[in-house]
Amino acid sequence: NVTEAYKGWLTYKKITGANWLNENNKWLRTIVVKDHSEVMKSAKNELVNAICEMTDEEPTLANAVESSYQILLTTSKDNNVESLDELNEDGYVIQTIHSNDRSYISLTGKTDKGVLYASFHFLRLIQTRTNLDNLNIKENPANQYRMINQWDNMDGSIERGYAGESIFFENNKFTTNLERIKDYARLLSSVGINAISINNVNVHAVETKLITDEFLPDVAKVAEIFRNYAIKTFLSINYASPMQLGDLKTADPLNEDVRQWWKEKAKDVYRVIPDFGGFVVKADSEHRPGPFTYDRNHADGSNMLAEALEPFGGVVIWRCFVYNCMQDWRDRKTDRARAAYDHFKPLDGQFHDNVILQIKNGPMDFQVREANSPLFGALTETNQILEFQVTQEYTGQQRHLCYLIPQWKEILEFDTFAKGQGTPIKRIVDGSTFENKLSGIAAVSNIGNDNNWTGHQLAQANLYGYGRLIWNPDLSTEEITGEWVRATFGNDPEVVEQITTMLHDSWPIYENYTSPLGVGWMVNPNHHYGPNVDGYEYSVWGTYHFADWQGIGVDRTVKSGTGYTAQYFKENADMYESLDSCPDELLLFFHHVPYTHKLKSGVTVIQHIYNTHFEGVEQAIGLNERWSKLKGKIDEERYDNVANRLEVQIENAKQWRDIINTYFFRKSGINDEKNRTIY
Ligand code: GCU
16 A cells, blocks of 8 residues: 555655746756666666656656766766775765866765665755755765564564564565565665564564575565665574484584585575575574574674675674573572673674674663663674664553654763773764674564555654664664654645654653663563563563662662673763762662662652652643644544554553552552642
């Protein structure tokens, strides 16, 4: 159903209001394509189709710049274009050239990928009504790997998916709807994504066979679609494959037969997909098999796979989400937050150079607020990429509005002090701080086969913003939001203003009515939706808040707690260790304090809990009021989608408010200073 909801930010509405078009239409009539490749063809098609939709005129194609006012797509050196030498593999220059005999707009890339990215950028300029007469833009992506992880299962379900079923698989087969996959490739490529793993990190029985002849031809078809949009395809693999697919009795990484098995397997895969990206691996994590079974460590495990992939230029992306998920809640010494660092820091320097460790942004699990992983900065000799979660597992499951760009910005800007002041996470994961060979950012996708891709129409902004932010982490949230709103909904100032404000307010609102002060969790077990303060309190998962009648929080200090704070560099370790300097928003992540403890904001912890929960509901109601102003200005499909979800959000926020407030009132016996209703 190719509506605007479906087209997302690649909505190219007919340009009305003659001004911009009168001045700029001259540039849009002819396209000259210099080199020929599938990626170049994609670039050309994107331009032709979009310009046609926006201007009602189909641009003509030419082979050389002959007359004035043309768009030139090229990877060859154009002497009129400045600074081509400063481009990296995916970089590009967009420049309006006024030479002696003619004027034209050059979209030049070092490679055809750069030209494709330039084309999408150029279209964005039109969507946001930029004057084209004097363009001079140079772009290089900051991150080398800009990746999306699908958590899709072959039965069509999606782990933590909130927007329908898989667009890749159904009934344990590949889909026949390849058009939809192509449209996904277009959306991803338009924001610079260049790698994708298409199946869940939890690799079950059928998915284990993705690397066999049964499914490789299908994988190849999907890889071709993505390749044409400059995206490399990866698969998540099952570490125990040699036992499940082969006839080996072991998956021990140091066993010669196992090593040989994987080498043969890599050959099979590359025979079918010569530019295959590599394997994503979740091992020894949440009951998945891994090297620990054989008393081997994660360097042994990943290096074995790396050797198999190395002859073909493939890489192993090895996840660091390794912790004890069978913890005894009575044991106050074991701290899940410590786990990734404790497992991987001692192995720094032991990984082959085609192994990349994938590290979640925080040490727990994509909470609305948690500390940043202390592994960033601690691994100085290991390739690494950071993992975000675009799918809103713990942030409202795409029924609530929660714009995550501000959260990711904060994380990327966080100063680790790894090489003294001024070593932010963004400069570690882009490979520049430690000169890593391979580096970048990955994230769990938020799309499914709902017509609008993301369930909540406005959750598209998280996917768009993810791509834009990791292309250039120096972009501000405001710049990213501005682009997305205008590309998606057009340039009506009222629409732009209301939606922008809604997005920017939404993460703090969600934080207000859910779990307080960085303590996290307090959700219903398994599906993780809705409030349940003790849902995980007496569980095996290592996710506790330790609330009693006097206080709450996890003591992670060196002085009296789990010692987790020592995993940070001194400046941060000191800041978190001391109650005086620990920031309010992470107080309960690092400290166990009485309810009467006074925050820097001046209120007590208990009063803060009451205040934010009452306020959060009011703010959610405010979101709805803003949206309702846009009735009639947005098509019904998109308007109703958001309106309906905001209703759900408000009801659910009330539920959160009343359960959290009541729980802590009953525990503490302390009254709300403002005497509001608590049950
Ligand atoms: C979370 C999530 C799981 C997922 C896991 C992972 O725990 O709830 O569904 O498999 O993260 O990242 O591997």
